[in-house]
Amino acid sequence: MVKIKICLGSSCFARGNDRNVETIEKFLLARGLRDGVEVSLEGCLCLGKCANGPVVMVDDVCYTNVSGGVITDILNKLFPAAAEVKNEQ
Numbered sequence: 583m584v585k586i587k588i589c590l591g592s593s594c595f596a597r598g599n600d601r602n603v604e605t606i607e608k609f610l611l612a613r614g615l616r617d618g619v620e621v622s623l624e625g626c627l628c629l630g631k632c633a634n635g636p637v638v639m640v641d642d643v644c645y646t647n648v649s650g651g652v653i654t655d656i657l658n659k660l661f662p663a664a665a666e667v668k669n670e671q
């Protein structure tokens with residue numbers, strides 16, 4: 583199971599993780615990926631990297647400066663089988 587942890591601290595939230603959550607949820611829905619089965623999606627408190635936010639962790643890898651395009655690229659790399667989901671930002 584892929585573990586995605588998205589920082590919901592105020593800085594990351596304001597810098598784009600509010601939209602990234604929506605992008606991830608839409609992606610998972612479009613791919614039929616179930617939270618708790620193929621993927622685990624959870625929010626977390628500040629990861630201490632606010633200056634480089636928004637921050638998203640995938641398994642043990644920490645991604646910084648995760649813009650909307652970056653989160654879509656990460657998701658497409660993690661789950662390459664199906665068609666790409668458009669980023670609506």
Ligand code: FES
Pocket residue numbers: 589590591592593594595627628629630631632635636637
């Ligand atoms: S708010 Fe995300 S790293 Fe601080």
